[in-house]
Amino acid sequence: MIEYFDIGKIVNVHGIKGEIKIYPYTDHVEIFESLSYLIIDKKEYAVTSARIHKNMILVQFADIKNRSQAENYINKLVYIYRKDGHQPGENEYYISDLIGCEVFENDISLGEITDIIQTGSNDVYIVSKNQKEILIPALENVIIKIDIIAKKIKVKLPEGLIEDE
DSSP: OOSEEEEEEEEEEETTTTEEEEEEOSSOGGGGGGOSEEEETTEEEEEEEEEEETTEEEEEETTOOSHHHHHTTTTOEEEEEGGGSOOOOTTOOOHHHHTTOEEEETTEEEEEEEEEEEOSSSEEEEEEETTEEEEEEOOTTTEEEEETTTTEEEEOOOTTSSOOO
């Protein structure tokens, strides 16, 4: 498992005092308000304030004092250590842990998860093998077992999801 992961992207600056605007990659945006630092380009930056504003997160860093300094960070990803993030509950997983898992049905490899689509009602796993993709809904009756440590997922596909070759 990875030690840290991206939690958002700096999309703009806010005001003249160096505040930055982050587009969050998490459903748990309140986590930003409790963090004392964020990681940008593998360097920790002390957070002096963070607040939610219009579906974005506004963050002030101790080392960024003005707008022109803040503009240097636009389009950079913001990371946190795994230990500082929202801890997944039962049957919840970090997307970054699912990416790269091999998917099996009846001990036959269907491929590897290369991306995940978040639809709102349920996630959809994009599974790729030999330049072909299968879209697998992350539903209780489809996903049989997830083993993050072994990077393996067992599924039972709904009839007609993939064409027989």
